[in-house]
Every structure is written in structure tokens, then in C-alpha cells.
Amino acid sequence: MGETRHSKVLIIGSGPAGYTAAVYSARAMLNPILVQGMQPGGQLTITTEVENWPGDTHVQGPDLMIRMEEHARAMGAEVVTDIITSLDLSKRPFVATGDSGTTYTADAVILATGAQARWLGLPSEEKFKGFGVSACATCDGFFYRGKEVVVIGGGNTAVEEALFLTNFATKVTLIHRRDSLRAEKIMQDRLFKHPKIQLLWNHTVDEVLGTDTPLGVTAVRALDVNTGAVTDVPCDGFFVAIGHAPASELVKDQLELHNGGYVKVEPGSTRTSIPGVFAAGDLTDHVYRQAVTSAGMGCMAALDAERFLAEHA
Known part of the structure; x- marks a missing residue:
């Protein structure tokens, strides 16, 4: 005892x-x-x-x-x-x-x-955590001034993170596995109207791509859930916003x-x-x-x- x-x-x-x-x-x-x-x-x-x-x-x-x-x-x-x-x-x-x-x-x-933070569970995501992969835009958004970033998610958190990142990034790509968002309507309207934000519907992220020396993200590999087609989306930062x-x-x-x-x-x-x-x-x-x-x-x-x-x- x-x-x-x-x-x-x-x-x-x-x-x-x-x-x-x-x-x-x-x-x-x-x-x-x-x-x-x-x-x-x-x-x-x-x-x-x-x-x-x-x-x-x-x-x-x-x-x-x-x-x-x-x-x-x-x-x-x-x-x-x-x-x-x-x-x-x-x-x-x-x-x-x-x-x-x-x-x-x-x-x-x-x-x-x-x-x-909930993560996707990818080995490549784990590899680049803190070196281009983040789950907090308010913590890390500043480091992507003048760069391109990707956000994954479809709820309020993802939309808030995407909108916040437009303060720094030149382009924000929001990837969602469905063809509609779960976020509040008023937030969706702001998102759809923002010139810096591009949406990639019906996709998941299969892999985070990057360099080893120095350790850093260069793109994410997106998979079309309907066709299985693969698209590499160039970016310097990848934000996981799935809750x-x-x-x-x-x-x-x-x-x-x-x-x-x-x-x-x-x-x-x-x-x-x-x-x-x-x-x-x-x-x-x-x-x-x-x-x-x-x-x-x-x-x-x-x-x-x-x-x-x-x-x-």
C-alpha cells in the first residue's frame, strides 16, 4: 500500500x-x-x-x-x-x-x-510539429507573414483560424473533407468573401511534405475523397483545426x-x-x-x- x-x-x-x-x-x-x-x-x-x-x-x-x-x-x-x-x-x-x-x-x-488539440495522426505531421505544423493560429500565425498557409477543418475553429491567418499570410487554403462547412453562417459568409482565402472541398490531407535541413514544410498532399486524385498544395505552414x-x-x-x-x-x-x-x-x-x-x-x-x-x- x-x-x-x-x-x-x-x-x-x-x-x-x-x-x-x-x-x-x-x-x-x-x-x-x-x-x-x-x-x-x-x-x-x-x-x-x-x-x-x-x-x-x-x-x-x-x-x-x-x-x-x-x-x-x-x-x-x-x-x-x-x-x-x-x-x-x-x-x-x-x-x-x-x-x-x-x-x-x-x-x-x-x-x-x-x-x-486533435491531430490527424500522420507520421509526417508529427515530424514537422513546431516546424511548420501547428494547431494554434493565434500562437504561430505571426511567423507566416508574407507566406502561404493551409488550414484543415470545417467548423468554427477552422474558419476562425483561416480568417485570422489572413492578417499575415498572402494566401490561405482551407481544406475540408465535405462540400459544406459546419461553422456558423455569419463566419462562413466572411470566409467566402475574403480575397485571400481559397477553399478545397471534398479533400483530406494525406501527407505533409517538407525539407529536412532545415526542417520545414513546403506543401501538403491532398486526397480527393471522391476520386482518389492527389494534389500537392504548396505552403509554408499547415494548421490543423479539427477541434x-x-x-x-x-x-x-x-x-x-x-x-x-x-x-x-x-x-x-x-x-x-x-x-x-x-x-x-x-x-x-x-x-x-x-x-x-x-x-x-x-x-x-x-x-x-x-x-x-x-x-x-
């Missing part, structure tokens, strides 16, 4: 939301334990250049997350390398089980497990979810449908999905938890 650890606040997840929650709850003398999870540092650890984090004109994603972890530790948070495999929110103290065998009990829980998957498996049968699995919080707060359980960052956010908004929500979650614990002492 593993040991049992109790804390006033248990933080699950270690992206900007989790580490910011740790900083604030540690400063409030709540002695938080933060369990890092499968990907310590979250999605920013697989992001190379970050140019929109306030105070840093240019920073590497992994370096930023190392600094956040160091900051949380310096404030007094305990950062644990473990993965939470089950979580019981039916009674307080809440009980979490770690893959290590450790049991964590807590008077309040902050969920910051994030969301992952995100929130990491809500631990709580999917316990907390109220919406919009395809995102944890629902009360407007203007991080309170979930269970008192004492708070959620922050991309796990709750299907709109912005930025490091800085996640960090802001991490701050809110720690303050919400502090108030909750003061009222239920």
Missing part, C-alpha cells in the same frame, strides 16, 4: 493554470500539492517559440514552464511527479489516487488538466460538462457543479485557449479555493 498525503488544496495539472494556482495558493499559506500529470508543463512544452507571453518578447515554451514550476516551488508549493488515475468527488475530503500508489486527500481540488479534446476523463461522470466535454464553471468564477472543486485553464475554456488566460484562471481558482476554505473551516 502506498502512502496517503493530505493537503488543503490539491492541484491536478501543471500548465500555466496549474502553476499559477500553485503560486497563489502557496502565498495564501494553503500548502498546496500540485500533481504534474502525464505532460509536466502542459501544451507549452511542445511549443517552441512564444511571443505573446507578457514581459517576454521571445521565450521558448519549455523554458517558460520551467520558470513557472520554479516559481511555484519557491513560493512553497509541493510539486509531485505523478499521474492521477482516479478522483472521487462524492465527499470531502476529496480523494485522488496516483499512478505511484499514493493516495491524495484534499479539502479543495483545482482541476487544471488542460485540453489537447480540441478537453482532458476531463477523471470527472466526466461527476461534474457538469458542456461543449463536448469541457468542465462547466459558474460565469465569472472557477466554481464547478461540486462545491470545493474548481477548474481553470483549457479544461474549461473552449474559446480563448491561451497561456495568459489559463494563468489568469489559475489565479482565480486559487482565490476561489481560499474563500471556500475560509467559509468551511
Whole structure:
């Protein structure tokens, strides 16, 4: 049997939301334990250049997350390398089980497990991630000023990304596997009217083409779903916009979810449908999905938890 650890606040997840929650709850003398999870540092650890984090004109994603972890530790948070495999929110103290065998009990829980972009699953896509392949136009669009890009997808995310990329790229090709989009009508109208955007209907992407030295994208290979014909679409960047998957498996049968699995919080707060359980960052956010908004929500979650614990002492 593993040991049992109790804390006033248990933080699950270690992206900007989790580490910011740790900083604030540690400063409030709540002695938080933060369990890092499968990907310590979250999605920013697989992001190379970050140019929109306030105070840093240019920073590497992994370096930023190392600094956040160091900051949380310096404030007094305990950062644990473990993965939470089950979580019981039916009674307080809440009980979490770690893959290590450790049991964590807590008077309040902050969920910051994030969301992952859905990918096509191509080996060539994996090869060029961070070197021409991206799942975030607002993160990486700036790098394609004066260049041609391709977006794949047919929902609101894909249309938003395509329209956003027109601020930088000379041409945006949107590839969709059907002959109509799922996006809202008003957004489709904007897309169809934009002179920089070209649509390629009834196609999927079969392969990302590029160079090895330096590593970079030169084109995507598109496959006609009806005829099987292959077309190579030249581009410098390829944006995958087929949705995100929130990491809500631990709580999917316990907390109220919406919009395809995102944890629902009360407007203007991080309170979930269970008192004492708070959620922050991309796990709750299907709109912005930025490091800085996640960090802001991490701050809110720690303050919400502090108030909750003061009222239920």
C-alpha cells in the first residue's frame, strides 16, 4: 500500500493554470500539492517559440514552464511527479489516487488538466510539429507573414483560424473533407468573401511534405475523397483545426460538462457543479485557449479555493 498525503488544496495539472494556482495558493499559506500529470508543463512544452507571453518578447515554451514550476516551488508549493488515475468527488475530503500508489486527500481540488488539440495522426505531421505544423493560429500565425498557409477543418475553429491567418499570410487554403462547412453562417459568409482565402472541398490531407535541413514544410498532399486524385498544395505552414479534446476523463461522470466535454464553471468564477472543486485553464475554456488566460484562471481558482476554505473551516 502506498502512502496517503493530505493537503488543503490539491492541484491536478501543471500548465500555466496549474502553476499559477500553485503560486497563489502557496502565498495564501494553503500548502498546496500540485500533481504534474502525464505532460509536466502542459501544451507549452511542445511549443517552441512564444511571443505573446507578457514581459517576454521571445521565450521558448519549455523554458517558460520551467520558470513557472520554479516559481511555484519557491513560493512553497509541493510539486509531485505523478499521474492521477482516479478522483472521487462524492465527499470531502476529496480523494485522488496516483499512478505511484499514493493516495491524495484534499479539502479543495483545482482541476487544471488542460485540453489537447486533435491531430490527424500522420507520421509526417508529427515530424514537422513546431516546424511548420501547428494547431494554434493565434500562437504561430505571426511567423507566416508574407507566406502561404493551409488550414484543415470545417467548423468554427477552422474558419476562425483561416480568417485570422489572413492578417499575415498572402494566401490561405482551407481544406475540408465535405462540400459544406459546419461553422456558423455569419463566419462562413466572411470566409467566402475574403480575397485571400481559397477553399478545397471534398479533400483530406494525406501527407505533409517538407525539407529536412532545415526542417520545414513546403506543401501538403491532398486526397480527393471522391476520386482518389492527389494534389500537392504548396505552403509554408499547415494548421490543423479539427477541434480540441478537453482532458476531463477523471470527472466526466461527476461534474457538469458542456461543449463536448469541457468542465462547466459558474460565469465569472472557477466554481464547478461540486462545491470545493474548481477548474481553470483549457479544461474549461473552449474559446480563448491561451497561456495568459489559463494563468489568469489559475489565479482565480486559487482565490476561489481560499474563500471556500475560509467559509468551511
